[in-house]
Amino acid sequence: SQRAMALAFDVNRSTIVTAMEELLSYGILESDxxxxxxxxxxxxxxxxxxxxxxxxxxxxxxxxANLPTIQTINKLEFEPGYIRIxxxxxxxxxxxxxxxxxxxxxxxxxxxxxGYLGPLGLPELGRALSERLxxxxxxxxxxxxxxxxxxxxxxxQLISVCMLKRGSRVYTEAPTYLKSLQIFQSAGMNLCGIPxxxxxxxxWNIKGASIDSLLYTIPTHHNPTGLVMSEERRKALLSFCQxxxxxxxxxxxxxxxxxxxxxxxxxxxxxxxxxxxxxGTVSKTMAPGLRIGxxxxxxxxxxxxxxxxxxxxxxxxxxxxxxxxxxxxxxxxDIYLDDLRRELKGRRDNALAALRRNFNDMATWNRxxxxxxIWLRLNKKVPIDKVFHEALQHGLLLNPGNIYDYIENHAIxxxxxxxxxxxxxxxxxxxxxxxxxxD
Ligand code: PMP
Numbered sequence: 001s002q003r004a005m006a007l008a009f010d011v012n013r014s015t016i017v018t019a020m021e022e023l024l025s026y027g028i029l030e031s032d033x034x035x036x037x038x039x040x041x042x043x044x045x046x047x048x049x050x051x052x053x054x055x056x057x058x059x060x061x062x063x064x065a066n067l068p069t070i071q072t073i074n075k076l077e078f079e080p081g082y083i084r085i086x087x088x089x090x091x092x093x094x095x096x097x098x099x100x101x102x103x104x105x106x107x108x109x110x111x112x113x114x115g116y117l118g119p120l121g122l123p124e125l126g127r128a129l130s131e132r133l134x135x136x137x138x139x140x141x142x143x144x145x146x147x148x149x150x151x152x153x154x155x156x157q158l159i160s161v162c163m164l165k166r167g168s169r170v171y172t173e174a175p176t177y178l179k180s181l182q183i184f185q186s187a188g189m190n191l192c193g194i195p196x197x198x199x200x201x202x203x204w205n206i207k208g209a210s211i212d213s214l215l216y217t218i219p220t221h222h223n224p225t226g227l228v229m230s231e232e233r234r235k236a237l238l239s240f241c242q243x244x245x246x247x248x249x250x251x252x253x254x255x256x257x258x259x260x261x262x263x264x265x266x267x268x269x270x271x272x273x274x275x276x277x278x279x280g281t282v283s284k285t286m287a288p289g290l291r292i293g294x295x296x297x298x299x300x301x302x303x304x305x306x307x308x309x310x311x312x313x314x315x316x317x318x319x320x321x322x323x324x325x326x327x328x329x330x331x332x333x334d335i336y337l338d339d340l341r342r343e344l345k346g347r348r349d350n351a352l353a354a355l356r357r358n359f360n361d362m363a364t365w366n367r368x369x370x371x372x373x374i375w376l377r378l379n380k381k382v383p384i385d386k387v388f389h390e391a392l393q394h395g396l397l398l399n400p401g402n403i404y405d406y407i408e409n410h411a412i413x414x415x416x417x418x419x420x421x422x423x424x425x426x427x428x429x430x431x432x433x434x435x436x437x438x439d
Pocket of ligand 1: 088150151153154177218223240251253280282283293329360
């Protein structure tokens with residue numbers, strides 16, 4: 001009986017009553033009116049088959065769930081039948097497939113590289129990157145200043161979790177790259193969006209930077225606005241940050257993808273005091289599936305990141321690193337990159353022409369000098385969420401501007417890297433006919 005159990009185990013009676021009610025609700029005990037309460041014959045197997053309360057687990061941990069719009073985009077990007085005018089990724093036909101096949105054929109000769117590598121990466125890749133950074137961007141970086149990451153976002157993540165305290169202030173351009181925002185958010189940073197003008201971030205609006213703050217910037221072919229920070233602004237920004245002891249995290253994912261003329265040098269190239277950490281990636285120029293990026297910074301920072309990388313995933317994929325080394329050191333890569341720039345420029349011109357024909361008095365937009373993005377700012381306060389859903393019904397998948405921003409905006413990020421020119425032309429016509437209704 002409940003009383004005997006309470007006496008025997010010296011437990012409060014109400015605890016036992018609650019426990020019994022719970023067991024009854026699981027169906028492990030059974031009771032009938034006047035007949036007492038018994039343990040059901042198959043109760044153990046019932047007890048063992050109760051699933052854990054996954055919902056409690058799922059809602060735990062530091063990561064916020066993606067917004068519903070972002071979840072929809074992430075899901076539909078893997079479904080056929082949509083024209084994707086927002087996808088910030090090269091179209092499959094633009095990847096260097098032949099080059100990769102050629103390199104993979106040689107793979108069996110390099111079996112030793114299939115082992116674990118040191119956390120800073122394959123030494124040959126470190127050396128190849130060091131040479132390229134110097135030659136192409138004027139960045140002085142020894143291999144000891146470079147850590148190869150599993151994509152540049154991982155570099156950002158490692159910096160967030162091992163170099164910043166929770167609650168530290170992180171300044172970013174407003175708007176900025178969605179996934180970087182999410183990384184900082186999940187790591188518990190206090191985000192602060194700084195507006196931009198045609199020359200880049202208006203750094204003079206940075207107020208109250210404390211000793212543990214940081215500035216994250218995408219100066220070249222900015223995501224999502226497509227802007228390039230001017231040379232003067234880069235210099236002024238660096239000197240402001242140095243004076244205020246504010247470290248700079250420079251994300252240069254698109255720096256190599258210029259069309260007519262080279263953009264100004266990376267901020268890191270002028271950094272004589274070790275104030276800038278630089279992030280590079282192969283995802284926009286070649287293949288995001290390789291998951292290769294790099295972090296360039298003072299040796300102590302790189303050592304710390306390497307130590308944490310070791311605790312995280314034991315280093316980036318050795319096959320991908322080997323492949324990257326082969327690519328970078330073969331002359332074929334530069335030929336490919338030239339072709340890619342030409343192709344993207346053609347796609348940009350086509351998208352701009354379609355916008356001129358269809359959006360002339362409904363929106364304003366930038367003429368990107370490289371990278372993937374046109375930031376289409378609608379003149380009227382058009383409800384972008386409604387446009388997003390209506391566009392889906394017409395087979396268009398787009399990226400609404402508000403997912404990149406701190407405040408509501410009426411913009412759409414267009415990427416000409418994914419949809420082919422014919423589809424892009426069609427998509428812009430459809431989009432205009434949707435937006436027109438709200439104009
Ligand atoms: N930074 C920026 C600004 C980007 O736009 C992207 C890709 N969308 C990345 C980083 C992602 O880089 P990775 O694939 O190397 O993690």
